[in-house]
Amino acid sequence: MFTGLVQGLGTVAAVEPTADGARLRIETDLAAELAPGDSIAVNGVCLTAVDPSAGAFSADAINETLRRSSLADVGPGSAVNLELAMRAGDRLGGHIMQGHVDGVGTISEIAQDGFSRVVTIAAPAELLRYVVEKGSIAIDGVSLTVSAVDDDSLSVSLIPETLERTILGAAEVGKPVNLEVDVLAKYVEKLVGAHR
Template identity: 80%
Template sequence: MFTGLVQGLGTVAAVQPTADGVRLTVATELGRELSPGDSVAVNGVCLTAVDPSNGTFAADVMNETLRRSSLAEIAPGAEVNLELPLRAHDRLGGHIVQGHVDGLGTIAELTDDGFARIVRIAADPELLRYVVEKGSIAIDGVSLTVSAVDDESLSVSLIPETLERTILGSAAVGRPVNLEVDVLAKYVEKLVGAHR
């Protein structure tokens, strides 16, 4: 489990296609905190660390993950958001993030608003039904508050800290982003539907 508070950026060092998916190698100082088998969120996707060292870790990305996330398009040299899993004694500063990407969105518009930047993201209505204004969403693994939502898109406002510490600061219109909606909304829908 994660909180959506990015702990560092990494750089994709290698993308090696295999018969069953892709082996992704990421260069990061967080590699020294990982042991084989540990979870790590890469752009909001929960992966399992393989061969971690002081400066890198690898992860095997299966086809299901490639179909659902922007990791299918990732290339060497790309920067990625990284977060280590929540420990029982840590503060829950963001929101509950599983690292299970629900789908992709596309950055549709960027608008400066004082020191903040408003990012509008086009997304599938099937995902947007779980999104509410002032609710939480994880975008590329970053826990954010939804500032607006309609039938075709959602918007978030990014403060300077988020712009500086995450890959969202360099995001451009047209770039795909990983979206994970609030898991509580999905459970509520299933429970309510079961009792109709």
Template identity: 85%
Template sequence: MFTGLVQGLGTVAAVEPTDDGVRLAIATPLGRELAPGDSIAVNGVCLTAVDPSNGTFAADVMNETLRRSSLAEIGPGSEVNLELALRADARLGGHIMQGHVDGLGTISAIEQDGFARIVTITAGPELLRYVVEKGSIAIDGVSLTVSSVDDESLSVSLIPETLERTILGAAEVGKPVNLEVDVLAKYVEKLVGAHR
């Protein structure tokens, strides 16, 4: 489980294609906190650390994950958001996240609003049905509050801290982003549907 509070940035050192997917090598100081088999969120995708060392770790990314996430787009030199799995004794500061990307969105507009930056993301109706104004959403693994939503897109307002500490600070129009909707909304839909 994750919270969407990014703990550090990593840099993709290598992408090694295989018949079954790719193996990513990521350089990060967080590598020293990982043991083999630990979960780590990379741009919001829960991966398993392989061969962690003082400054790097590797992760195998299967084809299913490449089809459903923006990890298929990254290459050597790409920066990624990283979050270690939540410990049971830690404070839950963002929102409950699984690291299971629900789908992709595309940044369609960026505008300044005082010290904040409003980012608008287009997404399909299969995702937007779970998004509500002032609700939570994860974008590339960052827990954010939805500032507005309509039938085609959602918007979030990013504070300077988020812009500085995550890859969203360098986001550009046209960039694909990983979206994880609030898992509680999906459970509510299923429970309500079962009683119709």
């Protein structure tokens, strides 16, 4: 489980494509806190740490992960958001996230609004049905509040802290982003549907 509070940035040092997916090598100071087999969210995608050292770790992304997330687009030099798995007893400052990305959206518009930056993301209708104004969504692993939603897109307002501490601060129009909708909405839909 994750909270969507990014703990650090990493840099992709290498990507080794294979028939089964790809192995990513990511440089980060957070690697010192990882043991082999630990979960870590990379741009919101829950991956398993392999060969962690003081300054880097590797993780395998299977083909399913590459198809459903924007990790297929990262390469050497790409910056990534990182979050270690939540420990029991930690504060839940963001919202409950699983690291199971539901799909990819594309940044369609960026506008300043005072000291915040409003980012609009075009997203598939099958994901937008779970998105509500003032609800939670994870974008590249960052827990955010939805400021607006319509049939084609959603918007979030990014505060200076988010712009400074995450890769969203450098995001540009056209960038693909990982989206994880609120898991509670998916469970409610399934439970209500079962009783129709």
